[in-house]
Amino acid sequence: MIIDFLADYYRDVEKYPVLSQVEPGYLQKRLPKSTPHNPEPIETILQDVQEHIVAGLTHWQSPNFFAYFQCTSSMAGFLGEMLSTGFNVVGFSWIASPAATELETIVVDWLGEILELPKSFLFSGNGGGVLQGTTCEAVLCTIVAARDQMLSQIGRENLLKLVVYASDQTHSAIQKAAQIAGIHPKNFRAIKTSKSTSYALSPDSLRAQIRKVVEAGLVPLFLCATVGTTPTAAIDPLDKLCAVAKEYGMWVHVDAAYAGSACICPEFRHFIHGVEDANSFSLNAHKVVLNHFGLLLPLDNLRSFMRNHVKMANLFEGLVAKDKRFEIVVSRKFAMVCFRILPSALSDKVHKNDKLDIVSEEDANEANRKLLEFINMSGRVFMTHAVVEGVCVIRFAVGATL
Numbered sequence: 001m002i003i004d005f006l007a008d009y010y011r012d013v014e015k016y017p018v019l020s021q022v023e024p025g026y027l028q029k030r031l032p033k034s035t036p037h038n039p040e041p042i043e044t045i046l047q048d049v050q051e052h053i054v055a056g057l058t059h060w061q062s063p064n065f066f067a068y069f070q071c072t073s074s075m076a077g078f079l080g081e082m083l084s085t086g087f088n089v090v091g092f093s094w095i096a097s098p099a100a101t102e103l104e105t106i107v108v109d110w111l112g113e114i115l116e117l118p119k120s121f122l123f124s125g126n127g128g129g130v131l132q133g134t135t136c137e138a139v140l141c142t143i144v145a146a147r148d149q150m151l152s153q154i155g156r157e158n159l160l161k162l163v164v165y166a167s168d169q170t171h172s173a174i175q176k177a178a179q180i181a182g183i184h185p186k187n188f189r190a191i192k193t194s195k196s197t198s199y200a201l202s203p204d205s206l207r208a209q210i211r212k213v214v215e216a217g218l219v220p221l222f223l224c225a226t227v228g229t230t231p232t233a234a235i236d237p238l239d240k241l242c243a244v245a246k247e248y249g250m251w252v253h254v255d256a257a258y259a260g261s262a263c264i265c266p267e268f269r270h271f272i273h274g275v276e277d278a279n280s281f282s283l284n285a286h287k288v289v290l291n292h293f294g295l296l297l298p299l300d301n302l303r304s305f306m307r308n309h310v311k312m313a314n315l316f317e318g319l320v321a322k323d324k325r326f327e328i329v330v331s332r333k334f335a336m337v338c339f340r341i342l343p344s345a346l347s348d349k350v351h352k353n354d355k356l357d358i359v360s361e362e363d364a365n366e367a368n369r370k371l372l373e374f375i376n377m378s379g380r381v382f383m384t385h386a387v388v389e390g391v392c393v394i395r396f397a398v399g400a401t402l
């Protein structure tokens with residue numbers, strides 16, 4: 001019955017407003033005040049789910065979802081998840097469930113191989129990896145590993161001297177992980193990027209920052225380089241950044257949460273060029289590789305799935321570029337288009353900045369926020385925004401499975 005219920009949900013998902021229309025606190029008003037004493041028939045429960053839970057879902061699997069980065073699913077992922085939930089396996093050590101442990105090592109190596117990661121990153125090359133729930137967990141593990149390695153050399157009393165670097169485009173997961181790992185909050189350094197490098201971290205800026213830190217008697221510990229940043233899918237130049245970091249004995253982690261999956265296609269692999277000099281690498285298989293829980297689809301299907309998304313984003317980009325009122329803010333590399341209404345397109349729509357006789361960037365930001373709100377409230381499409389160098393951009397991220 002539940003499978004039929006879900007099948008109906010997927011059949012109808014396109015008809016629901018993609019962004020949930022409920023108000024905060026809506027569910028408290030609809031559910032009983034305390035735990036029910038008596039059981040209810042499954043039909044009644046599913047009716048409640050339909051009325052009260054589906055109404056409060058933002059439909060991530062809707063074909064109208066273009067927000068954040070997609071969290072993909074697939075029939076293969078779905079079935080794998082059912083098996084895994086059905087077995088309810090606990091796999092904290094090999095003997096707790098040999099099949100789970102061994103399957104994990106095998107698929108992690110498969111993934112490493114299709115990404116052409118260096119042999120030292122694979123179990124078969126005395127490296128290896130794990131399936132974590134999220135990038136947040138993966139980054140925390142790597143910062144802790146880097147921290148302990150460094151403190152074993154310089155003494156644990158030096159924890160507050162350790163410095164973690166990333167660009168100002170890096171996901172907040174890194175800053176949080178640094179804080180959880182005990183890095184002094186002031187020693188998380190977000191290095192400024194600009195449009196001139198398409199928001200990629202400049203190796204020269206990194207070097208300048210490291211020099212200052214060393215002069216101040218602190219210890220550069222960790223650099224997170226991102227391939228496909230969250231705001232604009234910018235690519236940090238791994239080879240050059242690794243070269244700088246190595247001079248100072250730093251650990252380099254590559255966060256390829258979004259764009260790493262694209263690198264399974266030979267035409268995108270060059271974006272992780274230089275990964276061989278990094279210490280660790282993570283990606284979100286659930287973002288693009290149609291994967292809830294470690295089950296991968298055949299490689300050719302995954303590649304064509306990726307390429308279709310890129311093709312659709314390319315089409316959208318072409319349509320936006322034709323309209324002179326809009327600007328493509330950074331050139332598209334994957335399946336996300338970052339665009340905005342230009343201040344010049346608004347000159348007769350909003351009041352003018354008296355002195356300069358032009359529409360201010362602030363007015364343009366406000367207009368872009370309003371446009372996005374208007375689009376999202378329609379329930380027909382859901383997109384999100386980012387702010388880069390004070391400019392509000394609308395992100396159109398293609399990734400739906402349906």
Ligand SMILES: Cc1ncc(COP(=O)(O)O)c(C=O)c1O
Nearest residue numbers: 134135136171173228229230257
């Ligand atoms: C570049 C990047 N890093 C990290 C994350 C965080 O991923 P997770 O939610 O799996 O922790 C995201 C999420 O969108 C991301 O885009």
